[in-house]
Amino acid sequence: MKIKPFATEEFFADYEFSAPYMLSASDCESMTIEALMQCAGVGLDGLGACSLQYTESQGGRVVREAIASTYDAVSADDVIMLNAPQEGIYLAMNALLEPRDRVLVLTPCYDSLVQVAEHIGCEMHRLHLIADHHAGVWVFDMAQLEERLRTLKPRMVIVNFPHNPTGYLPGVDEWEEMQSLVTRHGALLFSDEMYRGLELGGRSMLSSGGEHHSGRVITLGGLSKSHGLPGLRSGWLVIKDQRLREQVLAWKHYTSICAPAPVEYLTSIAVQVQERLFEANRALIEGNAAYVEEGLQDDAMNGFRWIMPLAGSTALLFSPWQDVEAKAHELAREHGVVVLPAKFLGADAGAVRLGLGRAGFKEAWDKFIEVMKS
Numbered sequence: 001m002k003i004k005p006f007a008t009e010e011f012f013a014d015y016e017f018s019a020p021y022m023l024s025a026s027d028c029e030s031m032t033i034e035a036l037m038q039c040a041g042v043g044l045d046g047l048g049a050c051s052l053q054y055t056e057s058q059g060g061r062v063v064r065e066a067i068a069s070t071y072d073a074v075s076a077d078d079v080i081m082l083n084a085p086q087e088g089i090y091l092a093m094n095a096l097l098e099p100r101d102r103v104l105v106l107t108p109c110y111d112s113l114v115q116v117a118e119h120i121g122c123e124m125h126r127l128h129l130i131a132d133h134h135a136g137v138w139v140f141d142m143a144q145l146e147e148r149l150r151t152l153k154p155r156m157v158i159v160n161f162p163h164n165p166t167g168y169l170p171g172v173d174e175w176e177e178m179q180s181l182v183t184r185h186g187a188l189l190f191s192d193e194m195y196r197g198l199e200l201g202g203r204s205m206l207s208s209g210g211e212h213h214s215g216r217v218i219t220l221g222g223l224s225k226s227h228g229l230p231g232l233r234s235g236w237l238v239i240k241d242q243r244l245r246e247q248v249l250a251w252k253h254y255t256s257i258c259a260p261a262p263v264e265y266l267t268s269i270a271v272q273v274q275e276r277l278f279e280a281n282r283a284l285i286e287g288n289a290a291y292v293e294e295g296l297q298d299d300a301m302n303g304f305r306w307i308m309p310l311a312g313s314t315a316l317l318f319s320p321w322q323d324v325e326a327k328a329h330e331l332a333r334e335h336g337v338v339v340l341p342a343k344f345l346g347a348d349a350g351a352v353r354l355g356l357g358r359a360g361f362k363e364a365w366d367k368f369i370e371v372m373k374s
C-alpha cells in the first residue's frame, strides 16, 4: 500500500534532536518521571511495583476511571486507552471509514488527520479556516460547514480545537452549533482535543466532544501537548456509542493490543494533577506569545506578521519568503533554527508554524531575529 510521506514528522526527524534552536515544537515543556511524581505528591515506589504484564485492551479500569473523571458525563466504559494519540487517529479512521466515504477535514491540520483517511481511499474535502489579517483573527465559516454537510453528506467531519497550527478556538456557542450541525446531518464528528487545557488569556475550556449527548462525537485526548508528556506516548479515545467503540477495539488487536502498564500507571497520576500542568504551560505560552509580539516590532522582522493564538501551543507566522521550505532547511542546517513550513499542514505556503510551549523558545526567537538581521 502506497502512502504519502508524513512531511511534518520527516522534517522534525531531520532536525528536532540535533538543531539547538527549536521554534516550532507543538508540545509543551516536558518533565522527568520524578518531577511528575513530586508534583502529584507520590513516591516512585508505585512505579517500581508496576507489573510488566499485558494490560486490558480497552485499558485498565483504574486508568479509564482516572481519565473519565477529568470529563463531565463520561464514564470509564466510554474510554479506550491508546499506545499513543497518533494510534487513536489511525484506529478510528480505519475502523469507521470505508474507501470512497466522503470526509470533511478542517484545514490546515496535523498531517495524519487528513492523510490516514486518504490512505484508506476516502474522498477528502477541506473546510478552510480563514485568516482575517485586518482583524487579527481566524474565522470559522459556519454557513460553509452547513452547506458542505448538506451537499456532500460526509460520513465523517474532522476538527481539532484548540487548533494546531493556527491557535484558533471557537466560541462556546459556535462549538455547540458545530457539534449539533454535524451530528444532525448524520455524520460522525472526530474531535481531536490534544491541546485542550491550553485556553489562553483567561478563555474558558470548551466542553469536550466526548460529553456530547448525541454520542456520535469521537474524541481524542492525550498527554503529549497540554500536559507536556509526549515521551509517555499516552492517549485515549472517548466513544460513547458501544458499537463504534467495539469496531475501534477490533482494530486495536492488530496494532498495539494494549497500552504499556507503566504508561497506564503514570497516566492515572498525570491526569490527577493536570490542572497544575495546564496552568504552568499556559503561563509559558502567554509569556512566549508576548515575546513574539515584541520581536515583531524589530526592523529585522519587517514583512513578518502573525495572528495571536487564542488557545493551544502553536500559531502561524507569515513570512515574506518565496520558498519557505528551502529557507527552513537553510535555517536549520546553517543556523540550527527549526521552523516548520506550514504548507506541510495544508496552510498558506508563505507561513511557518511557531510552537510557543517550550522554555527555550525565547532564546530560539532571539537567534531567529539575529539571523534575520544578518
Ligand SMILES: Cc1ncc(COP(=O)(O)O)c(C=O)c1O
Residues within 6 Å of the ligand: 026, 084, 085, 086, 087, 110, 160, 164, 192, 194, 222, 224, 230, 233
Ligand atoms: C492535532 C494533533 N493530533 C494528534 C497528534 C499526535 O500526537 P502524538 O504525536 O503524541 O501521538 C498531534 C501531534 O502533533 C497533533 O498536533
